[in-house]
Every structure is written in C-alpha cells, then in structure tokens.
Amino acid sequence: MEKENKLILINKNINEKFLNEKKKNSKACILDFSDYKLIEKVLRNNKNRQLEIYDVTQTNDQKELTPINDHINRIGHNPFIGKQKEYEIDFINIERLYTQHKKGVVTNSCGDQKQIFPHPSTHIANIATLAYILNYKIEAYLVHTEK
Numbered sequence: 133m134e135k136e137n138k139l140i141l142i143n144k145n146i147n148e149k150f151l152n153e154k155k156k157n158s159k160a161c162i163l164d165f166s167d168y169k170l171i172e173k174v175l176r177n178n179k180n181r182q183l184e185i186y187d188v189t190q191t192n193d194q195k196e197l198t199p200i201n202d203h204i205n206r207i208g209h210n211p212f213i214g215k216q217k218e219y220e221i222d223f224i225n226i227e228r229l230y231t232q233h234k235k236g237v238v239t240n241s242c243g244d245q246k247q248i249f250p251h252p253s254t255h256i257a258n259i260a261t262l263a264y265i266l267n268y269k270i271e272a273y274l275v276h277t278e279k
Contacts, residue, residue: 138182139268141171143254145188146275150196154186165255166244168211172262181268187256189239189274190247198251200272201236202229205257207243229264231271239274 140160142151154160161174165187175183189198203226230236240249241257253274260270 137180138184139174139178139180140184140186141165141174141259142186143188143275145254146186147277150186150275165259168255168258168262171259175263175266175268181266183263183268183270185256185259185263185270185272186275187239187253187272189252189276190278191251191276196276198274198276199233199236200230200239200251200253200256200274201232202226202238203241203253203257203260204238204249205241205261206245206249207241207255207257208245209243211258211262226261226264229260229270231269237274239272 138159140154140157142154142160142162143165144162151162155162163171163174165171237251239251239253239256240247241253241255242249243255251274256272260272263270
C-alpha cells in the first residue's frame with residue numbers, strides 16, 4: 133500500500149515511542165478503539181480506501197510488530213446486528229478481510245476484557261469489519277507491549 137495516501141488508525145494505548153513515530157504521518161489517527169462511532173466517522177470522511185490499523189497486544193514477544201491475517205471476535209457484542217439495512221449488508225464474509233502476510237497471525241480480539249488468548253488484541257475485529265463494509269483494503273498489525 134502507498135504510505136502517503138492511506139489512512140492509519142492507531143490504538144491510543146500503544147506505547148509512546150511507537151505513537152510518536154506514527155504521529156509524523158498526517159493521515160495517522162490515534163483513537164480510543166472502543167469508540168466505534170468516532171471510528172466510523174473517521175472512516176466515512178476519508179476519501180482514500182487504503183487503511184492500516186495498529187492495535188495493542190500484551191505479550192513477551194520481542195518483535196515490535198506482528199502482521200494480522202485474520203481475527204477471532206471475542207469482544208462479546210456485534211455492533212452490526214440490527215443495523216444490516218443501515219450498512220446495506222446481510223452477511224459479512226470476512227474471509228479476505230486483511231492483506232495476507234507470510235508471518236501473519238490470527239488475533240483474538242477481546243475488546244476491553246482480559247487478554248488471555250494467543251495474539252490478543254482489543255477491538256480490531258469490529259473496526260476491521262466496519263472498514264471492510266465501507267470498502268477499505270486493510271493491513272493490520274499488533275504492536276507488542278510488555279505484560
């Protein structure tokens with residue numbers, strides 16, 4: 133994806149060093165990932181349909197970034213249920229949601245719950261699904277912080 137034209141969404145809970153580096157990009161939005169209304173507004177107001185998402189994960193992994201190839205939604209709620217007409221959807225096939233990477237992982241999207249599953253993340257499952265509904269091409273990454 134072209135770096136200059138894509139929108140970048142970053143979880144506000146990611147470490148300060150990473151945030152400061154990404155703030156240099158004018159298309160970077162540092163957000164509360166549980167605020168779906170704000171995220172939807174940002175996505176709808178962006179003309180380009182290239183998206184990069186950075187969510188926080190707590191592991192002992194030494195790598196700073198891990199690409200995401202898929203997710204398991206363990207958040208406990210689905211913001212799209214009951215709003216199918218509003219989003220003009222019936223069934224969301226997320227089989228090809230993310231750009232695939234050789235070393236990509238399946239993240240367990242846990243929302244604000246304790247992250248006890250492999251490759252945990254916060255709200256990326258719902259954010260990526262919303263972006264997919266709005267026709268974004270999505271690259272997503274986990275940013276590691278110490279447990």
